Amino acid sequence: MKLVRILLPIDPNGTTDACADIGFGLAWRFGAELEVLHPCPAPTQRLPYATELSPLYFEDLIDVGRKQADEEEKDATDWFEKAVGSHPQVNAELITVEGLVGPAVALRAKVSDLTVLPSIAAKEDERWDRVRDAALFQSGRPVLIVPDEAGGTIGETVVIAWKDAVEAVRAIAAAAPFLAAAKRVRLLSITEDGEDEIAPAMATYLAKAGCPVETESVELGGREVGEVLLETAGSGVLLVMGGYGHWRWREWVFGGATLYVLRNTDVPVLMSH
DSSP, rough: OOOEEEEOOOOBBOOHHHHHHHHHHHHHHHHHHHHHHEEEEOGGOOOOOOSSSHHHHHHHHHHHHHHHHHHHHHHHHHHHHHHHHTEEEEEEEEEESOOHHHHHHHHHHHTTSEEEEETTTSSSSSHHHHHHHHHHSSSSSSSEOOOOOSSSSSSSEEEEEEEHHHHHHHHHTTTTTHHHHHEEEEEEEEESOOOTTHHHHHHHHHHHTTTOEEEEEEEOOTTTTHHHHHHHHHSSSSEEOOOOOEEETTEEEEEEHHHHHHHHHSSSSSEOO
């Protein structure tokens, strides 16, 4: 599988250093285009909620909103130019999309192979929550969650968090470029009542696809799945897992393991819903 486009969303101040390094690094490593996306709310979307506004006050607010948008776009451009200067070998382009953050990210993520995003611990605010939700749950494409501790070449060791679910299968398919280049692959099942019967079948399938794997099974033992998963995966790995959750009444509801990993991971996580 060839990576054609990698999406790197930013805010007016850019993204984390770890996300930038990995985003530009993966684009160079796989010969992919890097699209740096700056979603920018339109002036009309910055208006305060009010039942009535006088025409004069309305125009003033629109003018203020336009100036804010222009300043944010300038800051984003400055960040991008500095980042490109540090990675001149990468084919990168900055795109500013005027509109609501979530829909803008979902739109561009749908036409990208992978979206690189900071973990919750690295960037936690309402804007980045919307970015993560849209990329993971509205695009149909995988995301790469990057904590501040990540850096350098990723994927020499890949740990697949196996679960008999569609999301896990999609995550494995999305990880194909990393699996093809990995020196070591571990297929990890976390169970409460013995080994997952389908895990050996997945290992056999991956072996036939040219990717021999080591299988592991760990008992949950009353702890949180996410905690056991991160502890067993260890350091210096790329973790591959499904993203579990759903959208209802305009709120994202993450599965417990998904939220725990997004918040607490200290390794890069390739996640697919």
